[in-house]
Amino acid sequence: MILNISHTPHLQSIHVMKKQHLPEKICIFCDRPFSWRKKWARCWDEIKYCSERCKREGKKHQSLDDEQ
Numbered sequence: 001m002i003l004n005i006s007h008t009p010h011l012q013s014i015h016v017m018k019k020q021h022l023p024e025k026i027c028i029f030c031d032r033p034f035s036w037r038k039k040w041a042r043c044w045d046e047i048k049y050c051s052e053r054c055k056r057e058g059k060k061h062q063s064l065d066d067e068q
């Protein structure tokens, strides 16, 4: 019984060249561009700030008549 174990593995380097073009926006608070993130998948249209911090700060500046 001859077992031919010398099988060369065909290692094909598969190039996953899927460069998705992520949408970008400019943060209305810090004026910096930021790109789409998965966590914003549902609400990307409503996203105006690049981060929670900007969001907080921006709202502080924006809604002046919201002050109590």
Ligand SMILES: [Zn+2]
Residues within 6 Å of the ligand: 027, 028, 029, 030, 031, 032, 049, 050, 051, 054
């Ligand atoms: Zn920002």
